[in-house]
Amino acid sequence: MKILAVDTSSPTIALGYSDETQHMFVNYTGSKNHSAVLASLIRTLLSFVKVQVRDIDIFACGIGPGGLTGLRVGIATVQGMAIAHEKKVLPVVSSQALAMNLSSWSGEIVIARKARSGYVYTSCYHDNECILKPSIYAISQVREKILSFKKPMVLGDAKSLFADVAELAPRYLENVRAENLVEIAHSSPEDALISPELLEPLYLQKSIAEINFEKRQPFSS
Amino acid sequence: MKILAVDTSSPTIALGYSDETQHMFVNYTGSKNHSAVLASLIRTLLSFVKVQVRDIDIFACGIGPGGLTGLRVGIATVQGMAIAHEKKVLPVVSSQALAMNLSSWSGEIVIARKARSGYVYTSCYHDNECILKPSIYAISQVREKILSFKKPMVLGDAKSLFADVAELAPRYLENVRAENLVEIAHSSPEDALISPELLEPLYLQKSIAEINFEKRQPFSS
Known part of the structure; x- marks a missing residue:
């Protein structure tokens, strides 16, 4: 089983390949946009492991939450490869993958990423289980949640907001x-695989463009 | 500051590059020997980040403990690159880098790798501090040590020996x-840098060849 996995939800491009005999993991952060780097990184990795796109059985793809433009690039690239060879894709919640960086932490893992003023994108994990689904919350709500935890550690670009209540x-x-x-x-499980055209970013918040569009509609809420 | 880091102490080749604008981390495991893969992996990485060997300021190199042939390949390659351009090298204890995989574990981290029958290569870390230097110990000694710990977790290819006394x-x-x-x-710190010709694997045990050589000497102990 040949797996190619991509995540572009964070400033790092995470790209992994795995089969029965080889595993190659590349994590790349640079100043160029993901769109300028991803295709060439995929080509470099596949060329190193001597595998072609058509040989991949499963394309795993981070669907966020995260930066929307970056996510769109990753998802579109994976869709392109999977559609080209009629393969299935596996959507992976990026914050679940991120929480695994702290998998040896015995307490609650809180992912907190910057959102619009007063809000954070948050999810929580404990013992590899999701105990709070990724969503957008007021900072005060997250603080209250953290205070209810026994041993919280916060990860993400908004973590400093909670320095007084968590590690x-x-x-x-x-x-x-x-x-x-x-x-x-x-x-x-195998039934987590979906058709590539169903791959979608995990939207936690309407984009500014969507909000403006709705404002211009009559009878908008 | 451009850093290139290599570790070949385990079945994985770990290869990292970092400067002010780019970070690229590659972790590769395959069925070929490290000697057949390392040079080409270094070339692939440096070509991707568009940096030449002569531009590297510091070569960091895992010195073990670990598989001696693999280590020799990594160390020799790093020495070659550093000597060619008169650069310094940084020896990194591989088990310290390995322990960082569990850096969010609040208890003691025990690295246990297979050695000759009845023995294990062991080192222990706690809060990023080395509390037991890498050495070779009898299994029973390590077991006793672990029993004295509050919250031990064991990592390494000999970990199953301690399944009853640690996570x-x-x-x-x-x-x-x-x-x-x-x-x-x-x-x-800067004074940890050494001349490439001083780079040596961390020997924990005489090789079979050395033991046999000594046995053949008169008056050997």
Whole structure:
């Protein structure tokens, strides 16, 4: 079973390949947009492991939450490869993969990412279980939630908001890693696979464009 | 500051690059020997980040403990690159980098790798501090040590020997990761740098060849 896994929800491109004899994990962060780097990184990796796109059995793809443009690039690229060879895809919640960077932490893992003023994208995990689904919350709500936890550690670019009520994860564990995507792909049931055209980013908030569009409609709420 | 980091102490080749604008981490496991893969992996990575060997400021190198032939390949390659351009090298204890896979574990981290019958290569870490230096110990000694710990987790290919007295780390955290090597390189003091010709594997045990050689000498102990 040949798995190719991609996540572009964070500033890092996480790209993993795994089969029975080879595993290759690449985590790349640079100043160029994901759109300028991803295709060439995929080509580099597949060329190194001497595997072609048509040989891949499962394409795993991080669907966020995360930066929407980056996510769109990752998802579109995976869709392109999977559609070209009629393969299935596996959507992976990026925050679940991120939480695995702290899998040896015995307490609650809180992912907190910047959202619009006063809000954070948040999800919580404990013992590899999701205990709070990814959504957008007021900072005060998240603070209350954290105060109810026994031993919270916060990860993500909004973690400093909670420095007084939780431990903060070290900087080098801040990005989704290819190893975790592939690990999730290995342990996912077969019925989690979907057709590539159904792959969608995990929307937690309407984009500014959508909000403006709705404002211009008559009778909008 | 351009850092290139290599570790070949485990079945995985860990290769990391980092400068002010780009970070690239590659962790590769395959069926070929490290000697057949390492040079080509270094070339692939440096070509992707558009950096030449001569541009590297610091070469960080895992010195073990670990498989001696693999280590020799990594160390020799790093020595070659550093000598060619008169650069310094940073020796990194591989088990310290490995322990960082569990850096969110609040208890003691025990690295246990297979050695000759009845023995294990062991080191222990707690809160990123080394509390037992890498050495070779009788299994019974390690067991006693672990029993004196509050909350031990064991990592390494000999971990199952201690399943009854400690938690065992998950399989996907078993190999040294490039991210950790680079993180150690970033936080090392400048006086930890040495001349490439001084780079040596961390010997924990005489090789079979050395033991046989000594046996053949008159007056050997």
